[in-house]
Amino acid sequence: MSALTSLEFCHRLVRRQLVLAVRRPIEIGNPLLFFTMVVALFPLGLGPEPDQLADFAPGVLWIIALLSNLLTSDAVFRGDYDDGSLEQLLLSPQPLYLSVLAYIAAHWVITGLLLALVAPLFAVMLNLPGQAIGTLVVSLLLGTAILSLLGCIGAALTVGLKRGGMLISLLILPLYMPVLIFGSAAVKAAVLGNPALPYLAILGAMLCLAVALAPFAIAAGLRISIDA
């Protein structure tokens, strides 16, 4: 046996979470399926006029990304709580801050990253102008990472509850608002041909803040949930 550094441990956790996700493809598929369904429903509800759809597209795409993140964040710690792995994680000598970041990184890869990569397809379905697609992808890449970090705070606080899903929404939605506002504003700016970089920079700043602070809240939430 050789000693394990914190980074090796994080690498191991990310790999474990990704293997677990790949072996249950439904977990990866669900958010994408949700995204597809809702995008397909909007033209039916709003009417199929291309110009009108293009007006709504930035907001619609961002709201769906937010909701699909909300749907999946409940599951991040749930399985590990149910089978006792979470207890073992809390007793581990490794820094919980980094372990939590590893969990979130894995969650982001299977939700936010995938969503950002397939978003151009949905953007075309909603007739979003071509010049805004790059901005949409970048804003989703940054924004979904923030959403994952924030969503995990709610997940950590409610993991001890049998039905925590609704409570997560109540706890976390107010924190999601700024991300939604600046994310969709960036895409709208790109649609109008205005510079989107200021909005993206604010999203980047929010991401830095979330990476720095959210893991502390998540770690504390997990300790409280395990203690209860």
Place this chain on the structure above:
Amino acid sequence: MSSEDARLLVADKLSLNRGGRQLFTGLSFAVTGGDLIQIEGENGAGKTSLIRILAGLSRYGFEGSVSRTAAILYLGHQCAVKGMLSPRENLAWHVSGRGHYSTEQIDGALEKVGLYGYEDVPSHALSAGQHRRVNLARLYLSDCPLWLLDEPFTAIDKAGVSDQEALFVSHVRGGGAIMLTSHQALDVDYPLRALNLTNTGGDA
């Protein structure tokens, strides 16, 4: 080494009140290398609560203090085995983050708990007892001096129990210490300390 240095864990005046019922009060004891301690008490006496306090999982809601000077291996009621991972992966990527084990070490530990040939089978195809055994394989891999085991014999067959008892004795002979809860009497050729939670208040 003085006896102060050999202490792996010291509990000082632990008191726990759950739902208006006083489970134990003024519980003080020290665990040193070579101790094999069985926590006794009927259902609801607070055995699991005590182990969780000692392990550091329960940090609030009790009085007294616990000082830990040694690395602790805790095995709880739940076995922390992922159904979608094979036994080998479960041990190699274990979230307890204690060390890096080679495949040979892991296969050796799995062989010792009677899971030879099951290394690559998805764990959800294993029985409840085999799940527990995957978890128990961590005892063979661990280098933690102090083991806190909550009902380690649950769902384990007779041969498995006697293998574990032999492992416990070799661990405490090697200078380690074990605290366990079990309703089963331990059949070991080693002096057993008993910590009884039904008549608390005094020193164990």
